[in-house]
Every structure is written in structure tokens, then in C-alpha cells.
């Protein structure tokens with residue numbers, strides 16, 4: 001683990017707890033059993049423990065948050081193969097998830113989900129699909145032309161493939177800017193998912209959703225994050241991810 005990540009983890013571990021259960025969005029990257037497709041993956045075991053903790057604490061897991069309190073939305077970035085191969089665990093636990101897809105990887109780029117697999121997942125009522133752009137470039141440093149391409153192309157491809165309206169966008173590496181928000185909003189992305197932690201109802205910018213990274217959280221850290229223990233990292237993430 002990098003030093004920065006270790007320090008952030010300690011901060012969350014000992015952060016003062018809030019008393020209310022505010023709704024929030026969580027980020028994972030993949031789920032694994034024996035085969036791990038990315039270092040960012042969470043084991044089936046750990047993921048199951050997280051889900052049990054969420055429910056034991058009295059939160060409801062939903063596909064889209066509609067209330068300021070007591071709801072959790074679960075998202076998976078990048079559409080790694082493990083999300084497809086281990087989908088049985090999502091079904092067994094009966095948890096709605098949103099998967100953010102990098103559309104240029106759909107054409108059998110290992111180790112990512114392909115067109116066919118995505119179509120299969122899309123048929124499940126538990127799955128929502130969003131764009132993670134066409135080629136996963138950092139949006140806040142792209143030219144206007146490339147930015148438009150990344151956002152338009154992936155939206156179009158997913159809409160053609162899945163016959164659903166795509167209105168969710170997830171920023172690659174969490175990077176965004178005022179210009180990114182504006183252009184994405186103009187293109188119809190009503191929900192844009194960042195990596196800035198915090199409560200669902202406390203918006204930093206219109207259409208921008210906060211999310212908490214939990215993929216490697218142990219039980220205590222996970223409980224603390226659910227109770228807002230990572231809110232304290234907001235400024236650090238803004239500094240790392242946002243260009244004005």
C-alpha cells in the first residue's frame with residue numbers, strides 16, 4: 001500500500017463518527033474468488049461481509065438513492081471480468097449494482113467484460129449500466145474535441161448495444177473539472193460519479209455524486225466509512241481530482 005493510502009486509511013479508522021446514517025454511494029472495482037483480475041479487486045468473502053454490515057446497520061441497498069438517509073448505492077468501476085464471472089454472488093446476496101463500462105474495452109480486451117457478457121448482465125434487474133468513457137483518459141486534461149469524443153462515443157455505444165438511455169457517467173481516475181461537468185451535463189449525463197467522499201445529499205456541484213472507496217476496507221474501517229468517517233478526506237480528494 002502506498003504511504004498516502006496508508007495515512008488516509010488511518011485517518012478514516014480513527015475519525016469521529018457521525019450519528020445519523022446518511023445515504024452514500026460506494027465504489028468497488030471487481031470481485032474475485034481464486035482468480036484476481038486486478039489489485040483493486042475485493043474477495044467474495046470480504047464483499048459478503050460488507051453487504052451484511054450494511055444491512056445489519058439498517059441501511060437499504062438501492063439501485064438509485066432517493067432519500068437523504070439510510071440508503072446505499074453500490075458501484076463497480078471499469079467492468080472487470082470478475083464482476084461477470086462472480087455475478088452469482090450479487091444474485092445470491094440480492095444487491096443492486098451499477099457497473100461503469102469503458103466502451104473501447106468491450107471488444108474482447110482482457111481482463112474486461114465484452115459485449116456479450118455485458119448484454120447478459122444488463123438483462124438482470126439488479127444491474128444498472130453507466131459510462132466510464134470510451135478509453136479511460138483523464139477528462140480534466142483533454143481538449144474540448146477529445147472530451148466530447150470520449151463522452152459521446154461511449155454513451156452512443158452503450159445505448160445502441162443495450163437499448164437503454166445512459167445518463168450515468170463515472171470519471172476515469174476520479175478526475176474532473178468545471179468544463180467536464182458542463183459538457184457532460186449538456187450531453188445528458190444527469191449523474192456524474194466522482195471519488196470525492198461524503199453524504200449523497202450534500203452536493204459539491206450540480207449533477208456530481210460523491211462516492212466512498214471501500215474495496216479494501218476491513219470491517220471496522222468499512223463501518224466507519226458508512227458512518228461518514230471518510231468525509232474528512234474531501235479536501236484531499238478535491239485537491240487531487242478537481243481542476244477548476
Ligand SMILES: [Zn+2]
Nearest residue numbers: 077078172173
Ligand atoms: Zn476506472
